Amino acid sequence: MPVLKTMRFGIWLALLLEVLLLTILTSSFGGSSGFESTFLNWSNLSQVIRALSFIAIMGVGQAVVIITGGIDLSVGSVLGLSGVVTAVLLNANVGTPAAVLAGVVVGLFGGILNGLVITRAKLPPFIVTLGMMSIARGLAFAITGGETIRSLPPGFLLIGQGEILGLPIPILAMALLAATVGFLLRSTPWGRYTYAIGGNEEAALLSGVSVHRVKIAVYALCGLAAGIAGVLFTSRFGVGQSTAGLGYELDVVAAAVIGGVSLTGGRGTILGVIIGSLLMGILRNGLVLLDVSAYWQQVAIGLVIVLAVILDRRTTSS
Amino acid sequence: MAPLLQMSGIRKEYPGVVALQDVGFELRSGEVHCLLGENGAGKSTLMKILSGAIRRDAGRIMIDGVDAVVDTPADAQRHGIGMIYQDFKLVPELSVAENIFLGNEPTQGRLPLIDYSLMHERSREVIAMLGESIPTAAQVRGLSIAQRQIVEIAKALSKKVRVLAMDEPTAPLTEHEMKNLFKVIRRLKEEGVGIIYISHRLEEIFEIGDRITVLRDGTFVHSCLVAEADKRSLVRWMVGRELEQEYPKIPLDRGGELLRIEHLNAGMLKDINLTLYQGEILGLAGLVGAGRTELARVLFGADPRESGRVTLGGKEIAPRSPREAIDAGIGLLTEDRNAYGLIMQMSVRENITLSNLKEVASGPFLSRSAESAVAERFTSELRIKTPGIEQQVEHLSGGNRQKVVLARWLFTKSSLLIFDEPTAGIDVGVKFEIYQLINRLAQEGVGVIVISSDLPELLGVSDRVAVMCEGRLTGILSRQEATQERVMLLASGETALEGFRG
Numbered sequence A: 001m002p003v004l005k006t007m008r009f010g011i012w013l014a015l016l017l018e019v020l021l022l023t024i025l026t027s028s029f030g031g032s033s034g035f036e037s038t039f040l041n042w043s044n045l046s047q048v049i050r051a052l053s054f055i056a057i058m059g060v061g062q063a064v065v066i067i068t069g070g071i072d073l074s075v076g077s078v079l080g081l082s083g084v085v086t087a088v089l090l091n092a093n094v095g096t097p098a099a100v101l102a103g104v105v106v107g108l109f110g111g112i113l114n115g116l117v118i119t120r121a122k123l124p125p126f127i128v129t130l131g132m133m134s135i136a137r138g139l140a141f142a143i144t145g146g147e148t149i150r151s152l153p154p155g156f157l158l159i160g161q162g163e164i165l166g167l168p169i170p171i172l173a174m175a176l177l178a179a180t181v182g183f184l185l186r187s188t189p190w191g192r193y194t195y196a197i198g199g200n201e202e203a204a205l206l207s208g209v210s211v212h213r214v215k216i217a218v219y220a221l222c223g224l225a226a227g228i229a230g231v232l233f234t235s236r237f238g239v240g241q242s243t244a245g246l247g248y249e250l251d252v253v254a255a256a257v258i259g260g261v262s263l264t265g266g267r268g269t270i271l272g273v274i275i276g277s278l279l280m281g282i283l284r285n286g287l288v289l290l291d292v293s294a295y296w297q298q299v300a301i302g303l304v305i306v307l308a309v310i311l312d313r314r315t316t317s318s
Numbered sequence B: 001m002a003p004l005l006q007m008s009g010i011r012k013e014y015p016g017v018v019a020l021q022d023v024g025f026e027l028r029s030g031e032v033h034c035l036l037g038e039n040g041a042g043k044s045t046l047m048k049i050l051s052g053a054i055r056r057d058a059g060r061i062m063i064d065g066v067d068a069v070v071d072t073p074a075d076a077q078r079h080g081i082g083m084i085y086q087d088f089k090l091v092p093e094l095s096v097a098e099n100i101f102l103g104n105e106p107t108q109g110r111l112p113l114i115d116y117s118l119m120h121e122r123s124r125e126v127i128a129m130l131g132e133s134i135p136t137a138a139q140v141r142g143l144s145i146a147q148r149q150i151v152e153i154a155k156a157l158s159k160k161v162r163v164l165a166m167d168e169p170t171a172p173l174t175e176h177e178m179k180n181l182f183k184v185i186r187r188l189k190e191e192g193v194g195i196i197y198i199s200h201r202l203e204e205i206f207e208i209g210d211r212i213t214v215l216r217d218g219t220f221v222h223s224c225l226v227a228e229a230d231k232r233s234l235v236r237w238m239v240g241r242e243l244e245q246e247y248p249k250i251p252l253d254r255g256g257e258l259l260r261i262e263h264l265n266a267g268m269l270k271d272i273n274l275t276l277y278q279g280e281i282l283g284l285a286g287l288v289g290a291g292r293t294e295l296a297r298v299l300f301g302a303d304p305r306e307s308g309r310v311t312l313g314g315k316e317i318a319p320r321s322p323r324e325a326i327d328a329g330i331g332l333l334t335e336d337r338n339a340y341g342l343i344m345q346m347s348v349r350e351n352i353t354l355s356n357l358k359e360v361a362s363g364p365f366l367s368r369s370a371e372s373a374v375a376e377r378f379t380s381e382l383r384i385k386t387p388g389i390e391q392q393v394e395h396l397s398g399g400n401r402q403k404v405v406l407a408r409w410l411f412t413k414s415s416l417l418i419f420d421e422p423t424a425g426i427d428v429g430v431k432f433e434i435y436q437l438i439n440r441l442a443q444e445g446v447g448v449i450v451i452s453s454d455l456p457e458l459l460g461v462s463d464r465v466a467v468m469c470e471g472r473l474t475g476i477l478s479r480q481e482a483t484q485e486r487v488m489l490l491a492s493g494e495t496a497l498e499g500f501r502g
């Protein structure tokens, strides 16, 4: 898929509108009405992006799954499980590298399992990953007994809280993952097969695409991304919690769809997902800055999701 | 008296293509008006405008001499315009009966509840009218392409229509089903229905048509009575030049043994034994449901086999997936290009290279320039009509889609190519090119199996013809032995008459 052909300007427009609106609202009323800070400054922006990087990282994996015509509902739970496993191992003094690796592998393993069951048992991804969502969350609770795991080693905390060249590490991780996966999608046979399966699975199979293998790789990638997000998330907040990432799957799917990934498969880009995540993350931040109550925040987010997709479809069909 | 239907000054433009330009067309009640033209000439576009499926940019549609608004399919239905689309518009998850009455369900008295027994009964009636028996409760997903075509026709017939447009209704059908369809058409004519008939099989035009209109490149070329035309002139109007002979057969000495099938059993296939030589073109004949497609799928690893031995180039093969078959050197052009061939939202380029990406990759990465070069070469070689290789195949006409799939298999450079209905929906000019292309493959030593429901075509291109009936191979005839009658006899199961020849 050439980037330009599938790049949608509606989503850029929505993003731009949002940024403009927030900039004006927070700066013009900033002084007088006592909002805590303005939207458009470096520290707020880097905070916002760091906050949404977890969603974006999982969004990259999710996008690839959705492009094949599937869905992965387990990403939020897998994030939680991988975070808890990492935290427990850290406290067991296995050392930071081993604990981090274990957290990532948990995600990868969960993804592979999803892929295997979906392809071997020929079950709908919705059901399989719904099951995995419950299993992973349950395991996370079982491991911690519901307790929050604290006092993680400072070396580990650096991963989620530290910066390289002034950029928070989660943001760098997001950029790196997005760039890599975006490249793989565009420039490898595997990427092409991903789109082909989403477009017409039967035809792809008869054209010689090893559908099972590609699908397993796709779910593995999605799990891997959730694992990475789990480790970063745990490090960022300095605690291992079995409730981490609760309900994130919806945000992740929303980010992908807002970013132009078609739920029926076959279409979508990684750049789109990143912009979709930005749109959602900035909105949350803006609502906080504007001091909107938590209840109304939900209403506003729901509205914006639907409006953004409408705007996007309108501008692409014309 | 004003004609039943009149279309004039019709124009339709797509980005990069003018599909129709000032096209006019007239249909009288009780006549079969054939619409002819090369692939991409604009026939389907004109019909879709008539059925309200797409909007025209300019032009008038008049019914009984009065301007009619036909902007949506519902409008068309109100005016009594029925349509059999070239690309199926059936819902695979629904049953045969539910599809036939979709949007038109009979209800129980005044309650808004579907009267299923009536629906099934009436469905059975229409299907029986076509001389077929398809279980009306069966899911459309499981039907063969020919059966789906029958359902599509039944759907159009179930409605009371004054104008019935048929866009290549016989493309997947054999002679037998075609004859039944023609009976129905003749009856509709007597009832005063006006019929628009599109087909690339010219014999049919002379059998059923009253008048013809020819389009070329989106413009009107010629209109006259069928009686005033012959095959040569039809071809000349369509293609713009003469074609010397219909089947450019080159006699070839066959090479060594390429494919040997021994005692193959799989699903409906019973004890198939067959040998194919390098450079040989073997035709596979049979009625719909005889197991020809099934045999192709089993050889290609798309369906499992139960027992038997298959060797290719002396090596035993047992592909468990199409990928393994392709790697072993087998290619299969599937019969239903829309369902089993193309990835619609992908470009012409991406569809052509899909089965052989390693050829256009340098290392693990795809080379865009290599890929484009391949796509450019095939689009010009096969004269695929498209604004460019980046066009989505979704926007190509039926015949041009077929050429894209064909290009894909040519690019795999297989040693055995199985073509299942390679010329379905292909115009005469291109058919000729495809025959030449098959000849060229044979000359290069490729073994070719051709499955076609167009019997004259099959006899015209093949070195030998194998005939199947109900999952069995009932005979193999040499080019000299193979006459229509003998093939039809074997296809209906008269093995005793012919004996078995290996």
Ligand SMILES: Nc1ncnc2c1ncn2[C@@H]1O[C@H](COP(=O)(O)OP(=O)(O)OP(=O)(O)O)[C@@H](O)[C@H]1O
Residues within 6 Å of the ligand: B014, B015, B017, B018, B019, B037, B038, B039, B040, B041, B042, B043, B044, B045, B046, B086, B385, B386, B394, B395, B396, B397, B398, B399, B400, B425, B427
């Ligand atoms: N949705 C679309 N977008 C862009 N171009 C289109 C679209 N539909 C049709 N075309 C173009 O319009 C032209 C006419 O197409 P049409 O399908 O009417 O041809 P046809 O005469 O029915 O051909 P065939 O015999 O192959 O079915 C073709 O060049 C085709 O590529």
Ligand SMILES: [Mg+2]
Residues within 6 Å of the ligand: B043, B044, B045, B086, B167, B397, B398, B399
């Ligand atoms: Mg057509």
